Every structure is written in C-alpha cells, then in structure tokens.
Amino acid sequence: MLQVCSVTKYFKGQEVFSGFDLNVPQGRFHVLVGPSGCGKSTLFDGLTGVIHLDGGSLFWNHEPLLNLSQHAAYMQQKDMLLPWFSLLDNALLPAKTGGQDMIAAENQARGLFKRLGLKGYESHYSNQVSGGMRQRCALVRTLMFNRDLILLDEPLSALDTITRRSLQSLLLLLQTEFKKTILMITHDIEEALLLADEIYLLNPMPMAISRHFVLDSPKPRKFNDPALLDIKADVLDKLEGDLIHEPG
Ligand SMILES: Nc1ncnc2c1ncn2[C@@H]1O[C@H](COP(=O)(O)OP(=O)(O)OP(=O)(O)O)[C@@H](O)[C@H]1O
Ligand SMILES: [Mg+2]
Known part of the structure; x- marks a missing residue:
C-alpha cells in the first residue's frame, strides 16, 4: 500500500502543491486526471525521487521512505x-x-x-x-x-486508437494477472473509466483533489455500462465547470 501524506513542492517560491494526500491500496488501479500544468508529473517526479519534495512523508506498506525509487517502476512522460x-x-x-x-x-x-x-x-x-x-x-x-508498484505518466498518449485499446487491455492485465498496484496519469477520460478503480480529478495552482470517484463496475468494462456513463457525465460536468470558472 502506498500512502502519500501531506507532500509539498515549490518551484522558485511558487507552490505547485502543498499538503497533498493520496492512498493507493495494494493491487488497486488509481488514475489522476487534471489540467495541463497542474503538477501531476511533478508529483510523480517527487514520489520517485527524480526531484526532491519540500515536505510531507511517504509510506510503502506502512514503512516510511524518502522516496519510492526502490519500490516503484516509473514511466515518465518523456520516454527517456x-x-x-x-x-x-x-x-x-x-x-x-x-x-x-x-x-x-x-x-x-x-x-x-x-x-x-x-x-x-x-x-x-x-x-x-x-x-x-x-x-x-x-x-x-x-x-x-x-516492481509491485508502477507509476505511469500518460503512458499511451502517443498511440493511435486501436493500439491504445490493446495496450489498455495489457495495463488491465498488469493489475488482474500480475497483481501490480498502479498509479496512472491520463488526459483520456474514457481510458480512466475503463481502467480505474478510483479516479481523482485535480485542480490547478496549487494542485488539489477536487473530486474523487470510486468505480466498482467489474473489468473488463464496456463503454455502454450505465454506471460508467453516469460517472463520465459527472466527470465531464466537473471539468466543464472548472473551465467556465477558470480565471481570465
Ligand atoms: N523544473 C522546473 N522548474 C520550474 N518549474 C517547473 C519545473 N517543472 C515543472 N515546472 C512547473 O510546475 C508546474 C507543473 O508542471 P507539471 O509538469 O508537473 O504539470 P503536469 O500536470 O504534468 O502537466 P501536463 O498535463 O501538461 O503534463 C508547471 O507550471 C510547470 O511549468
Ligand atoms: Mg505532465
């Protein structure tokens, strides 16, 4: 189980996030969705030790850690x-x-x-x-x-729809067959709905969780699952609301 407790990051005195909390129980697939520039990759970089966090603590299976570098495999947004x-x-x-x-x-x-x-x-x-x-x-x-824990930062963003669908099935197998715990960032709401056990919608500046959805439909899922369509409508409503209320 991953516990992220009250982590904080500043860039040049500007707060990207502070007091940010997240829990990912063993074997779960959690997905973060948020506007470009809100701090998602910065959070993953901080969790994995690519950059230093300015505050907060991390626990993996209740053991405190400086970062997850020994426990997580991290696929960064740039392929590196x-x-x-x-x-x-x-x-x-x-x-x-x-x-x-x-x-x-x-x-x-x-x-x-x-x-x-x-x-x-x-x-x-x-x-x-x-x-x-x-x-x-x-x-x-x-x-x-x-590794048991996998952090994926928009892992399928450069793929065409057909390849993307087949790799989404593979990501699902990682959870169901290989029992991995997965934390993924995506901009694709449908991808989040197909794969996630829980979806976190994020607000920018400083990044914070604005909505949290728990999806209990069995997987593999179909897009016409009425429970998913309800959540999709909710997610899109929330995102559109944020756009309308965005300053400037
Ligand atoms: N090394 C850095 N130095 C200063 N500012 C940075 C640095 N890296 C990122 N930032 C800033 O921190 C903020 C968050 O960036 P980040 O890359 O985490 O966003 P993101 O949510 O992953 O966006 P996207 O969805 O476009 O990938 C942005 O305003 C970005 O300009
Ligand atoms: Mg990013």
Missing part, C-alpha cells in the same frame, strides 16, 4: 530512451543495473516486445521508430523493473 542503445538494450537497462540474470531478462524483454507489437524492432534505435513505438518500448523498460 537512450539514443545510442537499441530498443532491446534500452529495455534491458533495468536488468543490467539491477544485476539480474541477463538470459532470463532478455527472454522476458523479447516476450514483452512481442506482446506490445514491437517484434522485429529489437535492434532498431529510437530515432528509427515512431513516437508510439518509443512509448511502447518505454513501457517494456518500465515492466522490466519487475
């Missing part, structure tokens, strides 16, 4: 692939730095390449493939950390 490595070597980096058995790791990575539609591109470099393929490779690399 190294251009001088092939896609396969990029995917194998977590295994190399973690001192894993490289033969087993390569088998796992090749299996994931196949699963994510990247078979045949193992030796390509990141500048030789599309944005969506880079994003899928970054997802493989994230999974290669073999």
Whole structure:
C-alpha cells in the first residue's frame, strides 16, 4: 500500500502543491486526471525521487521512505530512451543495473516486445521508430523493473486508437494477472473509466483533489455500462465547470 501524506513542492517560491494526500491500496488501479500544468508529473517526479519534495512523508506498506525509487517502476512522460542503445538494450537497462540474470531478462524483454507489437524492432534505435513505438518500448523498460508498484505518466498518449485499446487491455492485465498496484496519469477520460478503480480529478495552482470517484463496475468494462456513463457525465460536468470558472 502506498500512502502519500501531506507532500509539498515549490518551484522558485511558487507552490505547485502543498499538503497533498493520496492512498493507493495494494493491487488497486488509481488514475489522476487534471489540467495541463497542474503538477501531476511533478508529483510523480517527487514520489520517485527524480526531484526532491519540500515536505510531507511517504509510506510503502506502512514503512516510511524518502522516496519510492526502490519500490516503484516509473514511466515518465518523456520516454527517456537512450539514443545510442537499441530498443532491446534500452529495455534491458533495468536488468543490467539491477544485476539480474541477463538470459532470463532478455527472454522476458523479447516476450514483452512481442506482446506490445514491437517484434522485429529489437535492434532498431529510437530515432528509427515512431513516437508510439518509443512509448511502447518505454513501457517494456518500465515492466522490466519487475516492481509491485508502477507509476505511469500518460503512458499511451502517443498511440493511435486501436493500439491504445490493446495496450489498455495489457495495463488491465498488469493489475488482474500480475497483481501490480498502479498509479496512472491520463488526459483520456474514457481510458480512466475503463481502467480505474478510483479516479481523482485535480485542480490547478496549487494542485488539489477536487473530486474523487470510486468505480466498482467489474473489468473488463464496456463503454455502454450505465454506471460508467453516469460517472463520465459527472466527470465531464466537473471539468466543464472548472473551465467556465477558470480565471481570465
Ligand atoms: N523544473 C522546473 N522548474 C520550474 N518549474 C517547473 C519545473 N517543472 C515543472 N515546472 C512547473 O510546475 C508546474 C507543473 O508542471 P507539471 O509538469 O508537473 O504539470 P503536469 O500536470 O504534468 O502537466 P501536463 O498535463 O501538461 O503534463 C508547471 O507550471 C510547470 O511549468
Ligand atoms: Mg505532465
């Protein structure tokens, strides 16, 4: 279980968020949705130790931690692939730095390449493939950390609708079959409705939770599920309300 207690971050004296709380119980899939620039990626960077938080505390399974770097795999919004490595070597980096058995790791990575539609591109470099393929490779690399907690910052944003749908099913399998705990950022409301156990709508400046939805429809879900359509209407109402009331 992840507990985020009263975390705070300032950039150049400006508060991005303060006293921000979030709980993600083991095995749950929680999704954050909020306007561009509200501080979502900054929160993930702070939780994983990419940047320092200015205050607050974190607990993983009730154990206090400075950051989640030892417990979470983080797929950042930018794919962060190294251009001088092939896609396969990029995917194998977590295994190399973690001192894993490289033969087993390569088998796992090749299996994931196949699963994510990247078979045949193992030796390509990141500048030789599309944005969506880079994003899928970054997802493989994230999974290669073999961590229980996965933080995904808009992991499917560069994909076409069909590939996106099939990868959404894969993200669901991570939860249902591989028992991962997932915290994901997305701008796609339908994606959030398909995947999330709980959705948090965020307000900007400073970032705060404005609405919290608990979705208990069984998965896999269908868009015509009346319970989902009700929540979708609620989410869109709230987002439109925020736009109308936005200053300026
Ligand atoms: N390194 C930095 N130095 C100063 N300000 C920053 C830095 N990184 C982000 N910011 C600012 O912090 C705020 C939050 O940025 P952040 O990237 O977390 O937003 P976001 O919610 O992830 O947006 P998006 O949905 O567009 O990805 C923005 O105003 C951004 O300009
Ligand atoms: Mg972001």
